[in-house]
Amino acid sequence: MTDLSRIVATIAADMARAEDRGRVADYIPGLARVDPNQFGIAIVTADGETHCAGDADTLFSIQSISKVFALTIALGKVGDGLWRRVGREPSGTAFNSIVQLEHESGVPRNPFVNAGAIVVADVNLAGHQPRETIGELLQFLRHLAEDDSVVIDDKVAQSERATGFRNAALANYMKSFGNLEHAVELALGVYFHQCAIAMNCRQLAKAGRFLMLDGVHPGSGRHVVSAARARRINALMLTCGHYDASGDFAYRVGFPGKSGVGGGIMAIVPGRASIAVWSPGLNTRGNSQLGTIALARLADATGWSIFRPAADRSPDAP
Missing domain, CATH: 3.40.710.10 (DD-peptidase/beta-lactamase superfamily)
Structure with missing residues (x-):
């Protein structure tokens, strides 16, 4: 054994x-x-x-590991309709690359690259304020882990926001193609905070x-x-x-x-x-x-x- x-x-x-x-x-x-x-x-x-x-x-x-759980929530909200806005193929490029967005009309290659995760955050925002969206993800993780002590590291979240220029570029580029339904700063706020979960x-x-x-x-x-x-x-x-x-x-x-x-x-x-x-x-x-x-x-x-x-x-x- x-x-x-x-x-x-x-x-x-x-x-x-x-x-x-x-x-x-x-x-x-x-x-x-x-x-x-x-x-x-x-x-x-x-x-x-x-x-x-x-x-x-x-x-x-946990940073991008949070994308797995955010994706799970988004699929529960919109099902396979998500795949009209995000692809399911390997990217072959770095996690924060903007190159493919230009060739693929603002549709991210998959939900685990940063651009794809920002679209997923936008999906999860529907009908909610950013605080509620993040609260939903936190509660989901606490339920899965059977541990109510899971929290967001506010210092990391602020670091993400202060240095997230590439992510802001990705979000604005997708917004220009109509692939973000909410204000860029709202989707980014959700994304930065989910990445800062400890x-x-x-x-x-x-x-x-x-x-x-x-x-x-x-x-x-x-x-x-x-x-x-x-x-x-x-x-x-x-x-x-x-x-x-x-x-x-x-x-x-x-x-x-x-x-x-x-x-x-x-x-x-x-x-x-x-x-x-x-x-x-x-x-x-x-x-x-x-x-x-x-x-x-x-x-x-x-x-x-x-x-x-x-x-x-x-x-x-x-």
């Missing part, structure tokens, strides 16, 4: 000794001050066990459980989303969750994941586990350097992969 406690402890110890830890996202002042000498990992399995190591209880800014690895792994369980929240036993929608969100995470490094992540790790420039990654092994890793230093593609390495080692140690034959997916498979 796979000894997950031993595996996560070994990975955390190895990451603590790593010399090349990447570089923190210093273009956002609220993130530039984070100590790069940190690493946390948490795994919640389908049978309810939790395995943690390192700095798994240290809060960090969670730890334990909370984040719990929040992702519905995506490993065909859309079911294990605490309530009720569907958060349908099984089909959970599979499609996972598919988008696999193909688009690491921007222009999504293919490499699928190749090295082999299951859906969503990264954030705060150094976190949420990863899902359908039917098996919800995983969160965090280390604030980023690689050249803007994804957690040690987090990516740790997930690749976890995949190797457990044999977990969505690409393994069904016969190899028993809980005790090596």
Whole structure:
């Protein structure tokens, strides 16, 4: 039987000794001050066990990982109508690129690039004030994580707003094509605040459980989303969750994941586990350097992969 406690402890110890830890996202002042000498990992399995190591209880800014949960809410509001305003294809470009918007008439390539997430924020604004929209997302995350302590880091939110010139350009460009229905500053306000949500690895792994369980929240036993929608969100995470490094992540790790420039990654092994890793230093593609390495080692140690034959997916498979 796979000894997950031993595996996560070994990975955390190895990451603590790593010399090349990447570089923190210093273009956002609220993130530039984070100590790069940190690493946390948490795994919640389908049978309810939790395995943690390192700095798994240290809060960090989840940044673009929030896009998964905002997307889930938007799909609940407008269903497949969302795909008239946002695509579902990998971008092949950086997360904040404006190049494709010009060629594709203001329609973002997918909901996980910044432009796509701003459109999702605009969708979630419908009928609400920004404060209510953010409150809805916070309550959703608290419900998923079964933890009412999930909050927004106001200092990070203000840093996002003060330095978000590229995001403002993306929003204004989409507004010029009619792909934002609300005022630019309202959609951006929602987007900046959702990126500033603070969670730890334990909370984040719990929040992702519905995506490993065909859309079911294990605490309530009720569907958060349908099984089909959970599979499609996972598919988008696999193909688009690491921007222009999504293919490499699928190749090295082999299951859906969503990264954030705060150094976190949420990863899902359908039917098996919800995983969160965090280390604030980023690689050249803007994804957690040690987090990516740790997930690749976890995949190797457990044999977990969505690409393994069904016969190899028993809980005790090596």
